Amino acid sequence: MEPLIFDWSRAQRRNRQHHPATLGADASSPQDAAALSPFLRRQPAPLPEVSELEVVRHFTRLSQRNFSVDTHFYPLGSCTMKYNPKVCHTVAMLPGFLQRHPLEAVTTGQGVLACLYELQEMLGHLTGMAAVSLTPMAGAQGEFAGVAMIAAYHRTRGDAQRTEILIPDAAHGTNPASAALCGFTVREIPTDANGDVNLVALQAAVGPHTAGLMLTNPSTLGVFERCITRIAEIVHAAGGLLYYDGANLNAIAGRIRPGDMGFDAIHINVHKTFATPHGGGGPGAGPVGVAERLRPFLPVPMVGREQDGTYRWLTVEDCPQTIGRLSAFGGNIGILLRAYAYLRLTGAEGMRRVADYATLNANYLMACLVQAGFQTAFPARRASHEFIITLKNEAQQYHVTALDFAKRLLDFGFYAPTVYFPTLVPECLLIEPTETESKEVLDRFVAAMVAIRQEAMTDPQWVRDAPHAIPVPGGGHSRLDDTLAARKPDLRVPPLLGGR
Amino acid sequence: MEPLIFDWSRAQRRNRQHHPATLGADASSPQDAAALSPFLRRQPAPLPEVSELEVVRHFTRLSQRNFSVDTHFYPLGSCTMKYNPKVCHTVAMLPGFLQRHPLEAVTTGQGVLACLYELQEMLGHLTGMAAVSLTPMAGAQGEFAGVAMIAAYHRTRGDAQRTEILIPDAAHGTNPASAALCGFTVREIPTDANGDVNLVALQAAVGPHTAGLMLTNPSTLGVFERCITRIAEIVHAAGGLLYYDGANLNAIAGRIRPGDMGFDAIHINVHKTFATPHGGGGPGAGPVGVAERLRPFLPVPMVGREQDGTYRWLTVEDCPQTIGRLSAFGGNIGILLRAYAYLRLTGAEGMRRVADYATLNANYLMACLVQAGFQTAFPARRASHEFIITLKNEAQQYHVTALDFAKRLLDFGFYAPTVYFPTLVPECLLIEPTETESKEVLDRFVAAMVAIRQEAMTDPQWVRDAPHAIPVPGGGHSRLDDTLAARKPDLRVPPLLGGR
Amino acid sequence: MATMPFIPHTSDDVHAMLALLGVDTQDTLFEEVPKELLCTDPLDLPAPLSEMALTRLMRERASQDAGLLCFTGAGAYEHHIPAAVWEIASRGEFYSAYTPYQAEASQGTLQVLYEYQSMMAALLTMDVVNASLYDGASALGEAILMAVRAQPACAKRVLLPATVHPHYRQVVQTLLAGLAIEVVSLPYCAQGGHTLPETLEAYPAHSFAALVIPQPNFFGILEEIHLLTDWAHRQGGLVIGLVNPLALGLLAPPGEWGSTGADIACGDGQPLGIPLSSGGPYFGFMGCKQALVRQLPGRIAGRTQDKQGETGFVLTLQTREQHIRRAKATSNICTNQGLLTVAATIYLSLLGPEGLRRTAVACHEHTLALAERLRQIPGVSIRFDRPFFHELVVQLPCSATHVLTRLAQHGISGGVSLAPYYAALPDTLLVCATEMRTPADCARLAHTLTTLLTEEG
Amino acid sequence: MATMPFIPHTSDDVHAMLALLGVDTQDTLFEEVPKELLCTDPLDLPAPLSEMALTRLMRERASQDAGLLCFTGAGAYEHHIPAAVWEIASRGEFYSAYTPYQAEASQGTLQVLYEYQSMMAALLTMDVVNASLYDGASALGEAILMAVRAQPACAKRVLLPATVHPHYRQVVQTLLAGLAIEVVSLPYCAQGGHTLPETLEAYPAHSFAALVIPQPNFFGILEEIHLLTDWAHRQGGLVIGLVNPLALGLLAPPGEWGSTGADIACGDGQPLGIPLSSGGPYFGFMGCKQALVRQLPGRIAGRTQDKQGETGFVLTLQTREQHIRRAKATSNICTNQGLLTVAATIYLSLLGPEGLRRTAVACHEHTLALAERLRQIPGVSIRFDRPFFHELVVQLPCSATHVLTRLAQHGISGGVSLAPYYAALPDTLLVCATEMRTPADCARLAHTLTTLLTEEG
Numbered sequence A, B: 001m002e003p004l005i006f007d008w009s010r011a012q013r014r015n016r017q018h019h020p021a022t023l024g025a026d027a028s029s030p031q032d033a034a035a036l037s038p039f040l041r042r043q044p045a046p047l048p049e050v051s052e053l054e055v056v057r058h059f060t061r062l063s064q065r066n067f068s069v070d071t072h073f074y075p076l077g078s079c080t081m082k083y084n085p086k087v088c089h090t091v092a093m094l095p096g097f098l099q100r101h102p103l104e105a106v107t108t109g110q111g112v113l114a115c116l117y118e119l120q121e122m123l124g125h126l127t128g129m130a131a132v133s134l135t136p137m138a139g140a141q142g143e144f145a146g147v148a149m150i151a152a153y154h155r156t157r158g159d160a161q162r163t164e165i166l167i168p169d170a171a172h173g174t175n176p177a178s179a180a181l182c183g184f185t186v187r188e189i190p191t192d193a194n195g196d197v198n199l200v201a202l203q204a205a206v207g208p209h210t211a212g213l214m215l216t217n218p219s220t221l222g223v224f225e226r227c228i229t230r231i232a233e234i235v236h237a238a239g240g241l242l243y244y245d246g247a248n249l250n251a252i253a254g255r256i257r258p259g260d261m262g263f264d265a266i267h268i269n270v271h272k273t274f275a276t277p278h279g280g281g282g283p284g285a286g287p288v289g290v291a292e293r294l295r296p297f298l299p300v301p302m303v304g305r306e307q308d309g310t311y312r313w314l315t316v317e318d319c320p321q322t323i324g325r326l327s328a329f330g331g332n333i334g335i336l337l338r339a340y341a342y343l344r345l346t347g348a349e350g351m352r353r354v355a356d357y358a359t360l361n362a363n364y365l366m367a368c369l370v371q372a373g374f375q376t377a378f379p380a381r382r383a384s385h386e387f388i389i390t391l392k393n394e395a396q397q398y399h400v401t402a403l404d405f406a407k408r409l410l411d412f413g414f415y416a417p418t419v420y421f422p423t424l425v426p427e428c429l430l431i432e433p434t435e436t437e438s439k440e441v442l443d444r445f446v447a448a449m450v451a452i453r454q455e456a457m458t459d460p461q462w463v464r465d466a467p468h469a470i471p472v473p474g475g476g477h478s479r480l481d482d483t484l485a486a487r488k489p490d491l492r493v494p495p496l497l498g499g500r
Numbered sequence C, D: 001m002a003t004m005p006f007i008p009h010t011s012d013d014v015h016a017m018l019a020l021l022g023v024d025t026q027d028t029l030f031e032e033v034p035k036e037l038l039c040t041d042p043l044d045l046p047a048p049l050s051e052m053a054l055t056r057l058m059r060e061r062a063s064q065d066a067g068l069l070c071f072t073g074a075g076a077y078e079h080h081i082p083a084a085v086w087e088i089a090s091r092g093e094f095y096s097a098y099t100p101y102q103a104e105a106s107q108g109t110l111q112v113l114y115e116y117q118s119m120m121a122a123l124l125t126m127d128v129v130n131a132s133l134y135d136g137a138s139a140l141g142e143a144i145l146m147a148v149r150a151q152p153a154c155a156k157r158v159l160l161p162a163t164v165h166p167h168y169r170q171v172v173q174t175l176l177a178g179l180a181i182e183v184v185s186l187p188y189c190a191q192g193g194h195t196l197p198e199t200l201e202a203y204p205a206h207s208f209a210a211l212v213i214p215q216p217n218f219f220g221i222l223e224e225i226h227l228l229t230d231w232a233h234r235q236g237g238l239v240i241g242l243v244n245p246l247a248l249g250l251l252a253p254p255g256e257w258g259s260t261g262a263d264i265a266c267g268d269g270q271p272l273g274i275p276l277s278s279g280g281p282y283f284g285f286m287g288c289k290q291a292l293v294r295q296l297p298g299r300i301a302g303r304t305q306d307k308q309g310e311t312g313f314v315l316t317l318q319t320r321e322q323h324i325r326r327a328k329a330t331s332n333i334c335t336n337q338g339l340l341t342v343a344a345t346i347y348l349s350l351l352g353p354e355g356l357r358r359t360a361v362a363c364h365e366h367t368l369a370l371a372e373r374l375r376q377i378p379g380v381s382i383r384f385d386r387p388f389f390h391e392l393v394v395q396l397p398c399s400a401t402h403v404l405t406r407l408a409q410h411g412i413s414g415g416v417s418l419a420p421y422y423a424a425l426p427d428t429l430l431v432c433a434t435e436m437r438t439p440a441d442c443a444r445l446a447h448t449l450t451t452l453l454t455e456e457g
Ligand SMILES: Cc1ncc(COP(=O)(O)O)c(C=O)c1O
Pocket: A078, A079, A138, A139, A140, A141, A172, A174, A175, A216, A220, A245, A247, A248, A269, A284, A285, A286, C333, C334, C335
């Protein structure tokens, strides 16, 4: 294990190149120390004291202990871990963009505002929505914004009884959580055996209490909801609105538009379809798009274009019915610039190919695994951009679980697919290869799965004990104990060591 | 092993984002193809055809299979592998610097020229030389320039008989090679038992044939040449000039100036003392400084300052006696900018501390190793910034060589010291810790050396077979076969595969 | 074939893959989609650009935004960012990884998170810190939700001083809109610019779940943290400290406010090595006392052991989170601002306690010096009379908006006009000087302002 | 203690270390140095800057140098560099490693070198390529030395066309000054701008060791490579091809010149992903036929096996080098330009055969289009009548130096004036347009030039 940065610390070790020149002769306390004294900290914050070389070494070495898209195949279902083009990073990090203060005169921000305005337009065209606000800072905040707009819509119409949001049981956890945060009651809708929403149940659930339905299509089960038009009719007929969880847009981008399917609101995960990085947990961005009737409620700020072609922020003064502000400034603008750059590289043709090749790769990989004897969750269905295999047979026969397969894949140099989600399918792996992976990589993944199943037959304990030596410096850890972590939470270096 | 990039190649795989728009409808051949046809290539160059993601993955993974200063202690004697400050890289990569064409109007280059001019001045002050030219592209080219200036000096004085350059036997191989390239005969001067130049031999060697002496001080044996003043007298008295190999400047920077020791010419390895990176083999830069009498011969271009404070390149028109041009343009300017940045960060105080702490670390590490029972080459001497231990006892007793120790150190996560150089000392390790390493790191290195010697006693074969599992992804290679490589040279992918 | 960047398939590959699937064209793979939903016309997007053309476009756009001399703060500060921060944080292995679900293959990210949590806990003097929230404003919203959840015995009411950043208050309003939580705005002292402890007396014990205390507040003024904290605790309310983490290099950490410390601390991490970037991405941080940990929103990394007893790291306490608890989760947050905590961790490691303290001191001294200079301009005065830190409100003799426009023409970002946010503060400017603003820079602002005011007046 | 960046020692450390050494002060460690040699006064260097101050200074300096629209080539070309090239080449593990002496701990660098050698060999159609030399000019010098060594039976004479870059010829002169090697300059054809095969007839068999052939030559003109190569071979001379590697995306590689190909190929690698940077660092490349490999200067990586039979890479054939052969080495080169070959290898991988070909085509077509536009300006003509590639000489009606100054004032780097280098070419300009110069850019140059010439005339 790489020691903690605190372990490298020695009292009084200083990186003086990062000490700013101070005006006073002595920098140990400010000039007006007396006036400030009741408000001052009693002793310096117990941060580590390390040299710059030690910092560089420590964090460089830590980075090497990560799997990432830049180093490994990362078929994490529902997460669209595709290639993050380096140029998108480089252009977003241009000093002109980085150094601009958010509250600076708008005359200095025409460059960034032009990009954001065009991004609003492009996302609108791509999703078939009337208007877009870019401000939500991740998918979940986009969901919140969408549901809040649905609430505002009903409220504005005086329709106070709509207190329920319907959500299929396969939905991502953020959907119910976001709905709850908006004050709604969540009602689950079951899935039928083919992976479609159970229409009978839906029909039974809708009514005057229905504010809306949250859905993604293709669903998190990796299949296209064939009755989407019918579903939209049912919900709309009951007076509810339709919310689209845009996490799965990679399956349809440039091919099918949520707006055409009847959705009223949508969020987009730019850190999925638009190839912005996931950064080991973010930042992402979750722009929201809406149909005409929800336009007045879009969160602010947005970017508007004046008659003379200049751009400016639109705020609550311009949009009096807005649900309001979601972030201190304009959202994760640096990430939006990356998405903009990506879209300009692909254009319409490139976007369409995203869906085409994401779908081709998923179906090919699924077919190969089926050929190799694995069982898919919905054998009768085409895959969308992702698909589910269930290892329930393997679990029964060899007592080797989906988690064991996942851990063993790491030894082969593959990040594991999403495990145990959606919860409907037992011992499942949700596999999303994305369009940026080559056929050779998919073939090698199939070979690894077959090899692991072979091991499960002949030496199941070996698989249960995985990982053994994952390809990181030093060979990495054996399986880490989640239970211990939760039972005796150790969430920071103890104050005595690095703390107070 | 990471496959070769050629192994990922598939015919017709293309990164279209790097295809420039072409004017003609079809980009397959230029408009004036007929006129060009005798000069065209018959078929496209057989380069690999890989996707951008594959390129990023392949080279990122390869990078992880390297030890480097950013990841490991790198006590490679004579190489001064100290921390390369990130900021020096960042500022040298500013677009304004990168995008400037070398032959662009000088009015646009005032920024870079100001830096180079100031660097000339600072290096002059630091080394005690009258003037500096920055153009040599590495230490060896600096040596060439220095010796060529010495030749030009004698030639200009009509002193045609000076055909010999004297070089101590411990010198770096570039010294004799550079002298030979200038047309000189090389005469070796032996070292005495204390590591100093044998004065008797020197005295005997000098004469009317002597063009000069090449020396570094401290020498490559890691000790300070105590009789340097006497040596200078002897050589000067014989009509020769004194050349300083600046690779060891880290030992004396800010403390002792080669000019004060009597040297007439000097080169500086900015990729050592001035913390520019070594890049896995370069680029470096080897500025040359000279005493007044050699000033007219400095290589061009240099940077001059006009009355009005503007800067411009000085060329052969300005310096009619120059030895001439060494590179197509001004040398490795991006590297010189890094050295400039480093010098501005340290200033005079920081520079002095470089020598102080490089010397402290070397002496401390040497003392610890001696305490632990290792034998140094010159037990009576202080170390300079580096020192030599000889493992001849270990080799005799356990049949474990310096090379075996070196390879085994890799398993411990330390790059190996320089082995078998200087050739005078049997089974030697030339160890240079540099000033940017902490005491803890040195202590851990000593512990590793002790552990390896312990292994050499109890299980020598284990050491002879090292490395076993160096901390790179996958655990790395066992010992690689140099003999096979030289006997059956395999220097490229065969033309059939990736070639013609 | 036209442009299709980033897709590695050769036509041979496509044929082989379709053959295995037993279909003729890729279109067949969309056969389950109702025909009428498939787009036939090309979308109305601009034509694809080569990377070369894109780079040129973006360089032109970025140069349009090129830097003013920045005296604007108001929640986002131009600090020096050591080059090593982003050189390392941008490394592909950090940049292109997902949330570390497979701990064994994600030790890099996880250990950094654990170190981040440790450093922030030390800086805030809090027991626990999460692995980040979106930004300071939404973190404040989450803190309020958390306090209300943790205080079932109290009224669903929160006391929010008007000295909190106006945008933060707007975000709180948006986030709480659907829930029956009352947000009471506390007035500020017209003279001191701080929250008067007296104004709290209207709120009896258990009539509110929490009191928010910003330090420094939006005006740069230092609040009476100790008095306010102890008062709130006496009334059975929790205290939420909203702080600038860089200021904590010098100022008392929330954990040391009053006799027992604030219960929750939150804020925006931007000052810790994050570029201004027109407003984001930044990151929100949140810490709390041990007793509140199960109410904490967001991801948390924990230290544990592997089968060999070796120390390692995992995401933990996930039963608080949406993917397990769904509608009952402590928050809907999923993707957070991970990469920025990597940057902040590197930043804090490079600065260390002394670097952070000196940076805070330098910021404050530059602002003091700036105040001194501005005060000497005829017609200009310092608006509030209480101690401030690193940011202050200046009274002008004319409209601040106009002055700002003119300053921008002279290449200076001169601060924020407060009139749009506070009716009682016409002709005022919120200005700040960080460690980046040299005495010469401050002189330039003072000089330009003097000239402008003379010309106008 | 004052500023001492990058030194990790605490005073406790220093005390402990001195104690172990049994000395009181660090000064004692210098006791072997004669007293009078130790500097007592502080050196005359500027005071240390913080990283913040340095960054600001360098930003200001860099912005002084900010970009003109570049039509200047003459051995250094502004090409598009994919972002991935330097994102990866700058990674610390490549950037901060030494020459890979310990192969097992340096497989990253070594494998890249092997791949570099393979790609360059394929591009040049040479059997072997070394791991880089300093730059194109010094590589030409090394190639000449190599040819002379390899041809002991020939006169120590080399034929060097005047169409070779003048700076390269100057460097050759410097490098050969101490050795008795005669460099004969071959004149160029006043009309065609190329080396006339007829001029060679003066040189009988074995009267020279090698003939250098630049392709394209300094004027952008294509030489009669096949005729020249075959002639030189007939005379028992070696052929050194001096080439632009990017042009080889389209042009015949040296290995295919004439009936048996050039013997040595060299040049500057700058066009392959290396920024202009005012002239360096670039890198020199050199390849040769198998028979000459033991005369090749510089480092070479080779493929071998480890004890387990696994493939790996080492530096090899070191007996050619200075650290073994010392005064008898093939060259004094030690440190080369390794990192730039990493960048070039990534560049070539990203472009691939088709990308390289299209880039070469685009460069050439842009230059053709530029030529067409310039030709239409009254008083302007194309100087030579032979086919050119991607660069050309333009005849102006007035002094080129003056025109260049005026163009620079309009933000355009308009090429190189040839008069200082070639007395017979007054009022001429060497211009080029790479794939970066759009038709609109070319129109801008033509338009500006037209205006300037009208104003003047
Ligand atoms: C289906 C689905 N919906 C919503 C989200 C939430 O998006 P975010 O993580 O950006 O908040 C995710 C992200 O994992 C998702 O996969």
